[in-house]
Amino acid sequence: MAPKTVTRAQLSEAVYQEVGLSRNESADLLESVLSEISSALARGEAVKISSFGSFSVRKKGQRVGRNPKTGEEVPIFPRKVLVFRPSQLLKNRINDGVDEGDAAE
Amino acid sequence: MTKSELIARLAELNPHLYQRDVERIVTTIFDEITAALARGDRVELRGFGAFSVKRRDARQGRNPRTGEAVDVSQKAIPFFKTGKQLRERLNNGK
Numbered sequence: 001m002a003p004k005t006v007t008r009a010q011l012s013e014a015v016y017q018e019v020g021l022s023r024n025e026s027a028d029l030l031e032s033v034l035s036e037i038s039s040a041l042a043r044g045e046a047v048k049i050s051s052f053g054s055f056s057v058r059k060k061g062q063r064v065g066r067n068p069k070t071g072e073e074v075p076i077f078p079r080k081v082l083v084f085r086p087s088q089l090l091k092n093r094i095n096d097g098v099d100e101g102d103a104a105e
Numbered sequence: 106m107t108k109s110e111l112i113a114r115l116a117e118l119n120p121h122l123y124q125r126d127v128e129r130i131v132t133t134i135f136d137e138i139t140a141a142l143a144r145g146d147r148v149e150l151r152g153f154g155a156f157s158v159k160r161r162d163a164r165q166g167r168n169p170r171t172g173e174a175v176d177v178s179q180k181a182i183p184f185f186k187t188g189k190q191l192r193e194r195l196n197n198g199k
Contacts, residue, residue: 003158006141006148014137019129021122029115029130034153036114040106042194049108052135053183057195080195082154084185093143094158094181 041082053086142183152190159184 008030015026037055040047046056057080065076086094106114108131116127138148138156148156158181166177187195 004144004146006137006146008150010141011134011137011148011150015130015133018133019126021126021130026130029119029127030134032115032118033111033131033134034150036111037106038153038191038194040111041191045106047106047111049111049135052108052139055185082185082187082191082195084154084156084183086183090139090142090183093139094183096143 044080049087051087051089053084053090055082055084057081058083145181150188152188154188154191155186157184157186158182 008027012023012027012030015021015030016023019026021029037047041055041057044057046054048054060079060081062078063076065074066072067074112124112127112131115131116122116124119127141148142156142158145158147158161180161182163179164177166175167173168175
């Protein structure tokens, strides 16, 4: 089965079904969740969602990169990257999901 | 920020909601993402990022303590790619 893509629409529909707010308000709440997480990360804070995973900001130092097309050396400036570490529970859920069909062992 | 701090913050921004509803909202969102990934689906949240599942083939590993060869079966791991907007925000402060 080809993987489908879940977007904000399905997530806010789930909130709507589950909590009984209006569709509009459900969508707004989803947006607030994402923006509060983003703001915390932008402040450099780590965000830990128990049983899901944690997001943290890692600082990368400057290094010399190379334009792969021209071979030209270009400096890559120090920057921050976001790292997501899935919880053990999330990893287990994902493997339970894909194991079906090859019940060898 | 932890999940409970996130819930507290959202409750503060939405004084008309019960705290337990805010809790259910947050839980529902992460449960829904988890369920999608468990089905092998991708979750794409423009501006924030995308969650997907990557397959790892079965391989022969080694117990680092004893050096003994062990079979590691195929597995799937969740992966998150930061969205463009969030990536830019991380680097411009605010």
